[in-house]
Amino acid sequence: MSVKLKPLNLMLNEALxxxxxxxxxxxxxxxxxxxxxxxxxxxxxxxxxxSLLQSIQQLRDSLGQKSDSTEIIRRGxxxxxxxxY
Numbered sequence: 001m002s003v004k005l006k007p008l009n010l011m012l013n014e015a016l017x018x019x020x021x022x023x024x025x026x027x028x029x030x031x032x033x034x035x036x037x038x039x040x041x042x043x044x045x046x047x048x049x050x051s052l053l054q055s056i057q058q059l060r061d062s063l064g065q066k067s068d069s070t071e072i073i074r075r076g077x078x079x080x081x082x083x084x085y
Contacts, residue, residue, distance in 0.1 A: 005032075 012020070024034040075081075 010035075 020031060020034060020038075023038075024031045027034060029037070
């Protein structure tokens with residue numbers, strides 16, 4: 001299956017360009033291939049993180065409002081309450 005590629009005019013700082021070239025050589029890939037792979041991986045990680053945050057928010061919403069235990073924790077800390085003793 002052939003993948004249609006589009007050209008991209010991209011400006012990179014020299015250090016990043018050198019790193020990409022070295023990585024491409026180590027992986028026996030072209031500069032375009034390694035750049036595409038790394039960008040796709042980064043976008044997948046970002047999407048996964050956003051999806052995880054959305055799942056957490058949905059879980060919070062489904063659990064509803066919870067009481068604030070801050071005051072109880074402060075009293076326990078101030079009075080040196082110990083758990084399990």
